[in-house]
Amino acid sequence: MAAMVIFSVIFVAVTFIDINIGLIAILLSMLLSPELEVGTAAGRAVVIRAEDLLLIIVSFTWLAKMAIKKAPLIKGSPLNIPIGLYVAVMCFSTARGMLSGNILPLKGMFYVFKIVEYFVLYFIVLNQITSEKQVKLFLGVLIFTSLVVGIYGNTHIGRLPRISAPFEGTGEPNTLGGYMLFILSILGGMIYYFREKRGQLFLVFVFLIPTFIFTLSRASYLGMLASLAAFVILSKDKRVLNWALCVALVFIVVFSLGPPVLKERIIGAFTPEAQQTLKKVGPVSLGPSPAARIESWHIRLTQRLPAKPLFGFGVTGTGFLDSQYIITLSETGVIGLVLFLWLMWRVWRAALNTFKKVKDPLFKGLTMGYMVGFAGLLTHAIGANSFIIIRIAEPFWFFTAIIVKLVDIERGKASMEEVAT
Numbered sequence: 001m002a003a004m005v006i007f008s009v010i011f012v013a014v015t016f017i018d019i020n021i022g023l024i025a026i027l028l029s030m031l032l033s034p035e036l037e038v039g040t041a042a043g044r045a046v047v048i049r050a051e052d053l054l055l056i057i058v059s060f061t062w063l064a065k066m067a068i069k070k071a072p073l074i075k076g077s078p079l080n081i082p083i084g085l086y087v088a089v090m091c092f093s094t095a096r097g098m099l100s101g102n103i104l105p106l107k108g109m110f111y112v113f114k115i116v117e118y119f120v121l122y123f124i125v126l127n128q129i130t131s132e133k134q135v136k137l138f139l140g141v142l143i144f145t146s147l148v149v150g151i152y153g154n155t156h157i158g159r160l161p162r163i164s165a166p167f168e169g170t171g172e173p174n175t176l177g178g179y180m181l182f183i184l185s186i187l188g189g190m191i192y193y194f195r196e197k198r199g200q201l202f203l204v205f206v207f208l209i210p211t212f213i214f215t216l217s218r219a220s221y222l223g224m225l226a227s228l229a230a231f232v233i234l235s236k237d238k239r240v241l242n243w244a245l246c247v248a249l250v251f252i253v254v255f256s257l258g259p260p261v262l263k264e265r266i267i268g269a270f271t272p273e274a275q276q277t278l279k280k281v282g283p284v285s286l287g288p289s290p291a292a293r294i295e296s297w298h299i300r301l302t303q304r305l306p307a308k309p310l311f312g313f314g315v316t317g318t319g320f321l322d323s324q325y326i327i328t329l330s331e332t333g334v335i336g337l338v339l340f341l342w343l344m345w346r347v348w349r350a351a352l353n354t355f356k357k358v359k360d361p362l363f364k365g366l367t368m369g370y371m372v373g374f375a376g377l378l379t380h381a382i383g384a385n386s387f388i389i390i391r392i393a394e395p396f397w398f399f400t401a402i403i404v405k406l407v408d409i410e411r412g413k414a415s416m417e418e419v420a421t
Contacts, residue, residue, distance in 0.1 A: 022058035027141045082343035097314025118397045125401035146183045153211030177220025178392045180212040182373040189369020219383035227376035324381035
């Protein structure tokens with residue numbers, strides 16, 4: 001306890017001097033921090049991680065700095081209104097669930113706070129990032145973190161049934177698959193546009209692939225197909241289609257000729273077991289895991305949601321579900337789901353606007369990779385809570401803020417060059 005207090009005091013002081021240090025610490029801790037389970041809430045484990053504590057410290061330090069400078073806390077961005085409305089509906093639904101006795105107050109507040117954390121991180125980064133140097137710094141930290149995770153993952157292939165992030169105990173392979181999907185997409189976009197570091201980035205990309213594959217996350221594999229499709233569409237280059245087909249062919253060969261567990265994982269999604277109650281959806285056969293998910297979705301949509309269709313049951317009010325869209329609908333109702341989808345649409349439009357306007361190869365590649373990764377995560381979210389899980393949501397919102405600011409950063413850079421000449 002004494003060591004934690006001393007560390008916290010030092011960290012506050014250092015972050016107050018340079019908040020970039022605090023943001024770097026958060027980036028490092030996103031995948032490299034242990035988790036501590038402190039309870040359960042309606043079928044969900046209540047866990048805290050180092051990045052939760054770091055983000056709280058950075059948030060209060062940032063608030064103090066803004067107060068001293070008398071600077072605005074929230075800068076204008078195309079996402080402010082949808083974020084505000086979505087958070088408002090989420091809080092209203094959860095408060096209503098608490099009043100009805102369906103949600104334990106402390107646990108409901110805990111989960112709402114964890115989701116709001118992501119938006120706080122977005123606004124901190126949006127306020128703080130002003131230069132190309134910072135973009136390169138945070139990108140470097142992200143790639144370094146992914147390399148550390150890749151070293152851990154690659155060295156544990158064959159030693160673990162499925163690869164998950166370090167320090168996770170029982171592990172969450174689906175989470176690591178989503179994270180790796182996002183990182184590989186960003187690397188792919190930069191490889192395409194940023195020729196200066198193409199060789200090094202390609203080596204990192206190839207190095208991370210085994211860890212991604214051996215998460216055995218079917219939602220992540222599906223997301224990768226969406227990312228490849230987005231890459232082809234955004235590039236508008238026929239040669240990219242050939243590269244995408246080559247990548248898809250490599251994955252097919254790996255799954256066909258690689259360890260049997262890879263083939264079994266894919267085939268298992270379409271192989272029913274005798275005791276299953278749901279074996280088919282239309283002409284498609286389902287394995288036990290997909291069937292169980294669809295059955296749980298059906299129960300929520302047909303038996304529970306009609307009781308509170310507009311605002312849902314509140315966060316943690318319906319138990320755990322492996323689908324971002326279904327759990328959002330269950331917890332915040334039709335209104336909450338519409339606002340969430342609107343927020344996702346505004347994120348895509350903001351990124352597309354940046355992609356069209358920036359000319360710098362690094363910025364262009366980063367934005368393209370982000371959009372490709374975003375398309376993958378939207379697909380990954382069909383079978384996972386991609387935008388609730390901290391190890392995916394934090395890097396996503398961190399780099400969403402960067403993408404939103406890239407146009408301004410490039411304009412500022414151009415203005416400085418004009419003054420210099």
